[in-house]
Amino acid sequence: MDQAPSATLAIGIEQRLSAPRTGLFGLQHLLALTGIWIFPVLIGQSLNLSQVQVSHIVQGCFLMTGIITVLQSSRLLKLPIVQGPTAGFFVALSAAGATFGLGTAFGSMMVAGLICMVLSIPIKHFGLFGHISKLSSSPIVFGTLFVIIGGQLASIGLSGWFGVPGTPGYGSPNFWVSIITVITVLGCLIFGGNSVVRRAAIIWGIAAGTLVAAVAGLWTPAGAGSVPLVHAPTWLPFGFGVEWSVVVVMLLAFFQAGAESAGMYSLVGSWGGQQVGLSRTNRGLFTEFFGTTVGSLFGGIGTTSYPENAGIIRVTGVGSRFVTATAGGAAIVLAFIPGVSLFIAGLPSPVLSAASTILFGIIAMSGVQLLATVDWDDLNLAVAAPAFIIALGLQFLPAEITAGISPSVAAIVGSPMMLGIIMLVVLHLIVNVGIRPILERGRPANAEPLAVGQSSSHV
Template identity: 55%
Template sequence: MLSRTWAPVLDVGFDQRVPVHRLLLFGTQHLVTLSAIWVFPVLIGVTLGLGGDDVSHLIQASFLLAGIVTVVQSSRVVRLPIVQGPTAAFFAALLAAGATYGLGAAFGSMVVAGLIFMLLSLPIGRLGVLTHVVRFAAEPLVYGTLCLIIGAQLATLGLPNWFGAEGEPAYGWKLFGIGLATLLVVVACLLFGGDTIVKRAAVLIGMLAGTLLALAFGLWSPPALGGTVLVGPPAWLPFGFDVRWPAVLLMLLAFLESSAEAVGMYALVSRWGGVTLTRTRITRGLFTEYAGTVAGALFGGVGTATYPENAGIVRVSRIGSRYVTMTAGLIAIALAFVPVLATFVAGLPGAVLAAASTVLFGIIALSGVQMMSGVEWDDLNLTVAATAFILALGGQWLPESMVATMPDWVRAVVTTPMMFGAVLLIVLNALINHGLRRVLGR
């Protein structure tokens, strides 16, 4: 067993159903918060100089991948209210591999790395490699610290983006005011919404209010959709298929980071519902994520992991019904075949999305503190957490002249706190707590 049973903190349990109208509302809230599903494809397109059609392929495939895996996970596998979405680890790996070898090789290498992790997740008695990874990644010290690192990294996407994108006509304090208004609406709904739908849908209400304000003050206009195809399926191998072994190594590290993130998120959410997870159940969940990422890569989808912002929504709304996340997954699948709607959602004001997500980023970080409440903070545990925390965040500010001399895959790892932090925490925890501690004990 990976965790003991905790007292539930949810008003609606994992297996409870909610009325249809609320099901659609809460499911939409989960989906709208899944900002990386369109942000990462757009950033990849801008960085690699892709055309509009290529970016559309990335968005459609990411919706399809996230939707299918979310439905399967919520209904059949881990049976928790989790939402799958593109993770920063795969985003960084795709950028590095795509810039060096092309997106065909990046996605092809993701397929190979995913197949390797699928093999590792097959139970082979006590020799299964993934069993040992789960053992180290699921400990409160490891995942609690990783939540802090994730929250700190996500903070760089929060307040700075309230001003909008530099170069936009509305860039500056006016958009910041829209972001501030959005945050105030979210906080007001949380504080004064009582035990009503206003509190449950606080994030969605805040996004709607912020978007309407931006529209009213002329700071945002709906995206032009005239040239967008109304209905169309995701494209098969839109960038071709190739495999490069340095890119495979980079993707393996991305899978390692997403595995640590997923295992910790399973443990965190199950704790809120007072449920104890077995290793078998978690391993099946990881296998599903790997298989989904492999399949999604064939359509150009950014690799998936359990999305922390959606776990934040579960905690804020106290709605833990997995039927809500199943609904979000079904909506995502539908949007994968309606590019015109995906384009519109991607065109929502960035300042509004950033402001509405700020509360969720803080919840993720402080959930890590909550997880570590039972950790005995002796010198060894302090060394593991403190070293990984500072090095993971510090990698973002390494001298450019030094970063430029690194191989692409090394640069992508050390400059991405979530990925670097996961590697450091698992390695340091294994060496110090499961190695040195035993030696000192003897």
Template identity: 55%
Template sequence: MQDTHGEEQVLTVGIEEKLSVGANMTYGLQHLLALTGIFLFPVLIGQALKLDSSVIGYMIQACFLTTGLVTVLQSGRMLKLPVVQGPTAAFFVAVLSAGASVGLGTAFGSMAVAGVIFMLLAIPIRRFGLIGYVNKFISPPIVYGTLLIIIGAQLASIGLKNWFGSADIGINFIASLVTVLCVLVCMVVGGGTILRRGALLWGILVGTVFYSIFGTTDFSAVSSASWFSLPSLFPFGFGVSIPIVILMLLAFLQASAEAVGMYTLLTKWGKQKLSNDRVNRGLFGEFLGCTLGAIFGGLGTTSYPENIGIVRVSGIGSRYVTMTAGILAIVLGLIPKVGMFIASLPGPVLSAASTILFGIIAISGVQMVSKVVWDELNLVVAGASFIISLGTMYLPAELTAKLPLAIQSVVTQPMLVGVVLLIGLNTIVNMWLRPSLERRAQREPLLPEVTTTEVL
């Protein structure tokens, strides 16, 4: 999605306009096709943690449920904007890291605790909501854009190396190439159609068909899965770890910055006001949904940039369309066959699609920071945060092993180090130091001009 902070767009279908049931279903399904994180993130976590396909399938169901619940809340009574939620890279990284160190039960239990904390900070009752008032600290393009670049660079180590799989390397690599080429072709020639918006999904489908013909796929688990089941409470067990809670709090902070950026765009396009109270309502709904999702075992979500792009291109900004998308996501989350089918897709094909997705995340950050005026102060903020954050990936293992778990969980994650550094440095340099320097420059007397005659 291109950065459109400086653009103004008049929606052809306004935020409060209602369409027919058929139109709502059609446009709502179009939004769901862009939610690639639902298809990719749970599978990548399962591959990394060596989870059984039934566990991965359930996690996919839980992600659909989380997505649907928050989308209905946001499009309905809470935010009242055409926002579609989806699993975000911040929670993907946090759950992947926590799951590897303390298990999924403690990862999701700690996410639920962190969600409750953020719900209390955003409680939409008069002046009690605090998150809306700290928006200026977390939403500037230099903070959010640089963070997306850091996340994309961190995730680069996940996709490409899994193209080859553990066996039958030749067909795995060729299927990965077919997937990537299909995605790229759809993105380049798809224009403003559903071909481009669902490019990653079409690439996965084509890659899977290719792999089924020339390789070996096994969808037998799909036939044995049931057609309907309700979610379980804490299906992976329950545990709470203070270091992991801190990890999840930082992920919620990143998601907050992303969400407020999307709210700003949508209210501008719909010619509506974005007050602190409305921000608090939106974030409270988001945190409530993410907390429920964590209880069910699903990844936390945030406002999906791809869906904002669909609104921008199509001009259809009706919140009843996105509410329909949320209802469809809830229905899919109640069908185990859907989750098991996605969990059975070839690993190399999903890894190839994730490579493109992670690249899009990074370049979206580049687009955002292109609007920043790169003077010395901004270079200090972004440059120091970027290089130090990525440098944490190369800290010696013997050093990090000696650190307390609370510190170890943060300093080994570039995304989390980036959140702390970017918010801290931007606050100090741009909000405190810059105004002081500008006032000092205004007070300094100008030196008298020296003419050529005076010199001679």
């Protein structure tokens, strides 16, 4: 039976649309998956991969995104949730790939995914991951983490605006192409209203910058004729290996992505008038971890539930899970067309660097938005301040110190995001969950209580 639309949604979660409208709204969701366009190419640039190798990652991302989105929308979670590559896994794969190789990075992600699947088995109350994520998904934890991620990624964007020495257009010509890319993205964000123009602003910026680069003779598309028209994603494109420290890093990335997804399940479900309890949350997380585990075998970057796609649902009022299932199905189809992946892999690097600069800034400012909901008493400062400054300070450790760190330890300590989330979760649990209630009990009866994340004193 079709579900009646809620006050928030014009088209309810269980309602269907005509085939043309389903395809149109599904296309909007597909265009919002900016991580597929940017993260694989940036990994390729940082690790000196060939375009063909990068295209393998793109194909893996399409496959992973499609599988998880279809499963979330249809049989398991039954919510209009769209999954896509996330910055947390991008950072983890880049760091681990540089130290141990991508074969070990993806292999360790698969092992971590299997562990998280066990922790989220959706059998009554056995799934532990839902309990863990709800316990520590405070705005102070993830708000600060997003700012740390933005700061860590800042070094990747702007330096690439000028291109690569020895390539066409290095210097001023590529810089102006990057400027056009940024102006287009900002223009779409500012003047795009509540349309797909704003939701896919990064994609339109990439399209504009690429077109200008082609007209100026600075870029030519990769030859799709060099690959078959239809071909399955490549199995273990970088080999296979496992390193325990990378497994830990990937577990942290899964934790961040899973907690973010759990919050999105609850939010989107509430728009459709549905309660998303712990058992249903664990079903969604199990599906996400299963899809990421499978996708890692084909070079896919780990996913989370995209807030951009939730924004599309909120703005359009179309909450049909059959629309998001269609978007997932389209992503699976694209995974089997290697020419599309090769084209994305060959996009001009200055354009992607410029677009990623805005994307990384948005990630950081999303953290600032979350932190604006926190009332900053001394206890909350004790959680966020040391984690923030120590995590970002890792990037400036003396070379003599880092040279003496073993690769296994460096995989964790060398990543601001990874050490940041460890410190934030541990400090939050100790200070806000453990110490704050004790201090509350010791306060005078007529004193205003200090709730977690709240205080009457501000900085």
